[in-house]
Amino acid sequence: MVDVHPLDALGEPVRRRLVELIGAAERPAGELATAVGAEFGISQPAVSRHLRVLREAGLVVSRPRGTVRLYTVRPDALDEVGRWTASVVRAWSPRLDALGTEVARGRRATAPAADDVASGTASATHEEDA
Amino acid sequence: MSTRTPDDGTVTLGEHGAEVAFRRVYPTTPDDLWDAMTTPARARRWLGALQGDLRVGGTYELRMGEDRADADDVARGQVLGCDPPRTLELTWQFPGEQPSHVRVTVAQDADGAVLTLVHARLVERAARGYGGGWHVVLDQLADHCAARPVRSWAELFDERAARYAGDAPNVTRTTGGAAPGAS
Numbered sequence: 218m219v220d221v222h223p224l225d226a227l228g229e230p231v232r233r234r235l236v237e238l239i240g241a242a243e244r245p246a247g248e249l250a251t252a253v254g255a256e257f258g259i260s261q262p263a264v265s266r267h268l269r270v271l272r273e274a275g276l277v278v279s280r281p282r283g284t285v286r287l288y289t290v291r292p293d294a295l296d297e298v299g300r301w302t303a304s305v306v307r308a309w310s311p312r313l314d315a316l317g318t319e320v321a322r323g324r325r326a327t328a329p330a331a332d333d334v335a336s337g338t339a340s341a342t343h344e345e346d347a
Numbered sequence: 348m349s350t351r352t353p354d355d356g357t358v359t360l361g362e363h364g365a366e367v368a369f370r371r372v373y374p375t376t377p378d379d380l381w382d383a384m385t386t387p388a389r390a391r392r393w394l395g396a397l398q399g400d401l402r403v404g405g406t407y408e409l410r411m412g413e414d415r416a417d418a419d420d421v422a423r424g425q426v427l428g429c430d431p432p433r434t435l436e437l438t439w440q441f442p443g444e445q446p447s448h449v450r451v452t453v454a455q456d457a458d459g460a461v462l463t464l465v466h467a468r469l470v471e472r473a474a475r476g477y478g479g480g481w482h483v484v485l486d487q488l489a490d491h492c493a494a495r496p497v498r499s500w501a502e503l504f505d506e507r508a509a510r511y512a513g514d515a516p517n518v519t520r521t522t523g524g525a526a527p528g529a530s
Contacts, residue, residue: 221501229505246419250443261443263476265420266504269412273501279413286417 223294224301226274231257232267236290239277245285351516354486356464358478358511358518365474366467367511371485373460373492377453380460381432383491384451393491394484401429407437411484412500424449439466444473462488475518478511479504 227233234253238244244252246268250261268288271277275294279286356369373380383389390397396414399407405426412420419442428436428450435451447468454461464485466477483503490497510517 221499226501247443258472260472260476262420262441262473265412265442266476266480266500266508269420270501270504272412273499279418281417284417286413286415286419 221270221274223274223276223298226270226276227298229267229270231259231264232271235264235267235271236276236295239288240290240295243287243289245282245287246279247285249288354482355510355517356478356482358474359521360471360474360518361521364467365469365471366465367469367474367478367481368465369463369481369485371462371464371489372456372458373462373489374458375460375492377432377455377460380453380462380492383488384453385431385435389491393487393497399426401426401435403427403429405429445470447473475511476508478517479508482507482510 227236231253234256235249238249238252246264247261249268250259250264253259253264254261268277268279272279275291277288278291279288281287354371356367358367359365375383383393385397385401387397390409394409394411396410397407399405401407403426407424407426408416409422410416410418410420411422412418421442423440424438424446426435426437427448428434432453434453435449437449439447439449441447445468447466450465450467452463454463462485464481466474466481469477483500486503486507487497487500509515
């Protein structure tokens with residue numbers, strides 16, 4: 218079987234809501250169906266189908282309590298989502314810092330000559346110009 | 348979703364009930380297709396844990412998700428008809444749902460074994476849900492029959508479910524009488 222990434226499983230509003238609810242407190246499927254049923258107009262079997270997606274993506278697990286099974290979020294899978302987000306932020310943050318520098322530098326200095334870009338002293342030269 | 352494919356089922360919404368029907372061709376014999384559907388060791392590979400007595404009057408239990416009796420997606424019912432390898436007729440009780448009716452037929456044709464599945468006596472919401480659900484399951488059966496790795500529910504579900512939502516071409520409304528095939 219192909220593994221489904223947690224972010225793919227979360228790319229659906231009903232399932233995001235289910236993870237929010239399960240994350241706040243362990244709940245049985247029937248209670249989850251009641252909670253999201255009114256909000257999204259879906260039935261308990263429909264909730265079961267979404268829970269199955271979440272289980273297969275490793276986002277939730279169930280455990281028995283009395284006659285029902287309680288759903289719990291798997292922190293590992295949510296950590297994976299967090300790590301992915303953090304990695305994107307890390308990739309972007311130097312560029313966003315550079316954009317900040319560029320904005321601070323202002324419009325007059327934004328079109329350096331090609332040899333300035335190639336030269337290690339280009340930015341220093343420009344700052345002097347500005 | 349704007350076009351139908353041969354693998355798509357049809358959700359029929361009548362005034363007195365709804366149903367979903369599929370027709371699929373699998374590259375095998377009717378005997379083998381029947382075996383894939385009814386032998387627990389094989390059914391487990393694409394459908395779920397199946398147990399029970401597949402004879403008229405017998406009962407069955409099909410665990411479609413987790414393999415536990417107390418799981419949320421366990422179908423149970425009675426065997427109304429069983430004529431290997433041609434027809435299987437079941438009552439279908441799923442948690443949170445009214446009882447419904449499933450009829451499966453298998454026949455030989457030039458391209459292989461033809462399976463028809465009609466799940467009837469449903470409310471609209473359930474019929475749309477089973478449209479997506481059976482579509483996934485029958486795709487998984489196709490993987491199994493072709494000896495490919497069986498794709499997961501999570502991988503297929505969203506795309507298949509969308510084929511039976513809203514005013515998709517796979518959904519038709521009829522007026523007057525029960526949905527066809529409901530008896």
